[in-house]
Amino acid sequence: MPVIVQKYGGTSVGDTGRIKNVARRICATQDEGYQVVAVVSAMGDATDELLRMAHEISAEPPERELDVLLSNGERISVALLAMAIHEMGHRAVSLSGRQAGIQTNTVFTKARITGVETGRLREELDNGKIVLVAGFQGVSVDEDITTLGRGGSDTTAVAIAAALGAEECEIYTDVDGVYTADPRVVGLARKLDTVSYQEMLEMAATGAEVLMLRSVEYAQKYKVTLHVRSSFTDEAGTWIREEDESMEKAVVSAVSHTTDESKLTLLRLPDRPGVAATVFGDLAEAGVNVDMIIQNVSEQGTTDISFTVVQADLPAAQQALDRITDELGVAYIIGEQMGKVSIIGAGMKSYPGVAAKMFKTLADASINIEMISTSSIKVSCVIERDQVEKAVRALHEAFNLG
Amino acid sequence: MPVIVQKYGGTSVGDTGRIKNVARRICATQDEGYQVVAVVSAMGDATDELLRMAHEISAEPPERELDVLLSNGERISVALLAMAIHEMGHRAVSLSGRQAGIQTNTVFTKARITGVETGRLREELDNGKIVLVAGFQGVSVDEDITTLGRGGSDTTAVAIAAALGAEECEIYTDVDGVYTADPRVVGLARKLDTVSYQEMLEMAATGAEVLMLRSVEYAQKYKVTLHVRSSFTDEAGTWIREEDESMEKAVVSAVSHTTDESKLTLLRLPDRPGVAATVFGDLAEAGVNVDMIIQNVSEQGTTDISFTVVQADLPAAQQALDRITDELGVAYIIGEQMGKVSIIGAGMKSYPGVAAKMFKTLADASINIEMISTSSIKVSCVIERDQVEKAVRALHEAFNLG
Numbered sequence: 001m002p003v004i005v006q007k008y009g010g011t012s013v014g015d016t017g018r019i020k021n022v023a024r025r026i027c028a029t030q031d032e033g034y035q036v037v038a039v040v041s042a043m044g045d046a047t048d049e050l051l052r053m054a055h056e057i058s059a060e061p062p063e064r065e066l067d068v069l070l071s072n073g074e075r076i077s078v079a080l081l082a083m084a085i086h087e088m089g090h091r092a093v094s095l096s097g098r099q100a101g102i103q104t105n106t107v108f109t110k111a112r113i114t115g116v117e118t119g120r121l122r123e124e125l126d127n128g129k130i131v132l133v134a135g136f137q138g139v140s141v142d143e144d145i146t147t148l149g150r151g152g153s154d155t156t157a158v159a160i161a162a163a164l165g166a167e168e169c170e171i172y173t174d175v176d177g178v179y180t181a182d183p184r185v186v187g188l189a190r191k192l193d194t195v196s197y198q199e200m201l202e203m204a205a206t207g208a209e210v211l212m213l214r215s216v217e218y219a220q221k222y223k224v225t226l227h228v229r230s231s232f233t234d235e236a237g238t239w240i241r242e243e244d245e246s247m248e249k250a251v252v253s254a255v256s257h258t259t260d261e262s263k264l265t266l267l268r269l270p271d272r273p274g275v276a277a278t279v280f281g282d283l284a285e286a287g288v289n290v291d292m293i294i295q296n297v298s299e300q301g302t303t304d305i306s307f308t309v310v311q312a313d314l315p316a317a318q319q320a321l322d323r324i325t326d327e328l329g330v331a332y333i334i335g336e337q338m339g340k341v342s343i344i345g346a347g348m349k350s351y352p353g354v355a356a357k358m359f360k361t362l363a364d365a366s367i368n369i370e371m372i373s374t375s376s377i378k379v380s381c382v383i384e385r386d387q388v389e390k391a392v393r394a395l396h397e398a399f400n401l402g
Numbered sequence: 403m404p405v406i407v408q409k410y411g412g413t414s415v416g417d418t419g420r421i422k423n424v425a426r427r428i429c430a431t432q433d434e435g436y437q438v439v440a441v442v443s444a445m446g447d448a449t450d451e452l453l454r455m456a457h458e459i460s461a462e463p464p465e466r467e468l469d470v471l472l473s474n475g476e477r478i479s480v481a482l483l484a485m486a487i488h489e490m491g492h493r494a495v496s497l498s499g500r501q502a503g504i505q506t507n508t509v510f511t512k513a514r515i516t517g518v519e520t521g522r523l524r525e526e527l528d529n530g531k532i533v534l535v536a537g538f539q540g541v542s543v544d545e546d547i548t549t550l551g552r553g554g555s556d557t558t559a560v561a562i563a564a565a566l567g568a569e570e571c572e573i574y575t576d577v578d579g580v581y582t583a584d585p586r587v588v589g590l591a592r593k594l595d596t597v598s599y600q601e602m603l604e605m606a607a608t609g610a611e612v613l614m615l616r617s618v619e620y621a622q623k624y625k626v627t628l629h630v631r632s633s634f635t636d637e638a639g640t641w642i643r644e645e646d647e648s649m650e651k652a653v654v655s656a657v658s659h660t661t662d663e664s665k666l667t668l669l670r671l672p673d674r675p676g677v678a679a680t681v682f683g684d685l686a687e688a689g690v691n692v693d694m695i696i697q698n699v700s701e702q703g704t705t706d707i708s709f710t711v712v713q714a715d716l717p718a719a720q721q722a723l724d725r726i727t728d729e730l731g732v733a734y735i736i737g738e739q740m741g742k743v744s745i746i747g748a749g750m751k752s753y754p755g756v757a758a759k760m761f762k763t764l765a766d767a768s769i770n771i772e773m774i775s776t777s778s779i780k781v782s783c784v785i786e787r788d789q790v791e792k793a794v795r796a797l798h799e800a801f802n803l804g
Contacts, residue, residue, distance in 0.1 A: 016455055016458040016459050019459065020459065050478065053418055053478075053482055054481075054482065054485055056418040057418050057421065057422065057482055057485045057486045057489060058485045058486070058488065058489045061485040061488070062484065062485060062488045064495070065481045065482075065484040065485050065488070065496055066481070066485075068477060068480070068481040068484070068496050068498075069477075069478060069481035069482065069485075071477075072474040072477050072478050072481075075470060075471075075473075075474050075477075076452065076455075076471060076474050078470070079456075079467045079468070079470040079471035079474075080455055080456065080459055080467075080471065082464065082467040082470070083456055083459045083460045083463040083464060083467050083468075083471075084459045084460070086460065086463070086464045086467070087459060087460045093466070094467055094470050096470075096547075099545060120545070143501060143522070145498075
């Protein structure tokens, strides 16, 4: 019997009424002749409520205990969902991450899945049961509870789908698919039927929030077909799968954006080996996640280096740079209110001039480009934050995505 | 280094402020030179909140899933408590019932502890950590989460104390010890310094709510000294331990009572072998917990049998009796509003006349006795419910317990 893995996000199980809706959908899937595994997130704001209590006790709670605490949200969801399914006359069993065989490394709060021990999953499925798995969590080799970080339930679902050789991994969420741009910004944004892993990775990395990067990487690695869809309708959503001949290769498939970037520029840095390594090594040690890095050509033995960080990391970045620039005797400047707009398309590879068209579109809209970065299927431009929405709309129109 | 096991009930960890108080007490105990294991209940009404959600979904939730659900309350408490202890500069680790090695049978919602695998407990203690164990739960041989039923955290604590050979098991609660009578009923009730296991068992069985029967049985079996005390003061509470020479053997130590009994009497039942077995067999099958049973002498080949049940079981008892009495062609009568008053004392064994004094005291107060039951250290009388408080006060005074 084919296996289907479904994942339901926090809003889909936000209250007991919604849990019943999810139960109905799961029962219907089993009735269609599938073995069903459903991975479930914590109810609505349950995780925030647990975090609130933790922060009443400690500004910086130990991460091991934070994981013990937060793992309860998903365990509560699966137990309630199992009850709702029993109430509908189907048989279900809820499993914790550990019981479902989700093995991870020992990095608390952002553990990585190292394997899925499928013994119990298969046994319960073969007994005719619907299996409900608490998402976002696993067990480490030290027998400690770990959590997988933001978007962790998606990764749980993909990992189980891969381990069980599932036909498909359905990601149920509060949007009905992947769009050509954020519909809150572009009224004419269109739902995409199919997106390649590579495109989805670039979209996730450049601001599309529908799926977390790690779950897409995992799906790509194990060739798991994802289907992102809404838990509030029966309409098909967006399939994410390997690029193949049948897939229409749009030159540009989507426009993504972020509005939480800050830009830092080190001025007239000595242009000798090891300087960049020192700068970015120190930033990494300070826990600063650097996104885009640009180095201009050298002039008179010095060079300028610009890079972006998410704005939340700006204070830590400044602290590190104050120290570094003091040592090197150079200066730096900050562009705090920046954003990034990106175009993504698997067809871009074979069409020259896409980047040029993007730059011209932005220029026509009087938007100044501060930094550029490209990959084979993506062009990103850092621009002033208050011009991001205008840029997204202009690019969406210029590339006929509506 | 000696081990001490502490158990904190739901009101002791009712909010994050109280959790910090408990953390302080635990740290102080470690500072006194003990290895400390603390078993913790769910915060205040956390369990009720989980039950409320379950009942929104199902009138009769499957018990396996109820156990998965309810076990989260205690897991949340231990994680938060661990954070509070870290905040005070001590090292703590929270463990689920499974991680703490609490093994149970497979009877969901009222599992029994079958063993404690102390490997991880000892390892963490020997690493200098305070170990916090989620109470009320364990893991079955099928690797499922089980809960231990009402008062389960007490049993968890006693079982761990027994397995680790702890010096003492402290039960922290919202009262400051075991009293000669319920202080809400008898203003002059006095806290007892020491009570024997046997006395405590009789008290728990006859209405004293401070400790659940099963945890006392467990303590008696493994000779674990219990110390019931308040988490809101530093005063010593009541020790419960084996009766020995040094212990003052009061003729009567305490008066206990219940106000939720109902009495059923089967009239003129054929007095032949097997009839009682049929009646009580059928009641047991109907899930009715029968407390006291009295059979009067036979008259003309028939006899009357009276028994008591907790009032909540009355509807189920009536259903069973309707069927039985139909078959046997006999009648039954119900006394719905009954209660029970008991006197308990290890010294009773060697003093004749205690029961007589009890009956006279009740008679002098114009209280009619409906049923009597005795053990070597207890006399219980079933009386009208609205006379229970008067009876408790009269007995407390008659036996000079104030």
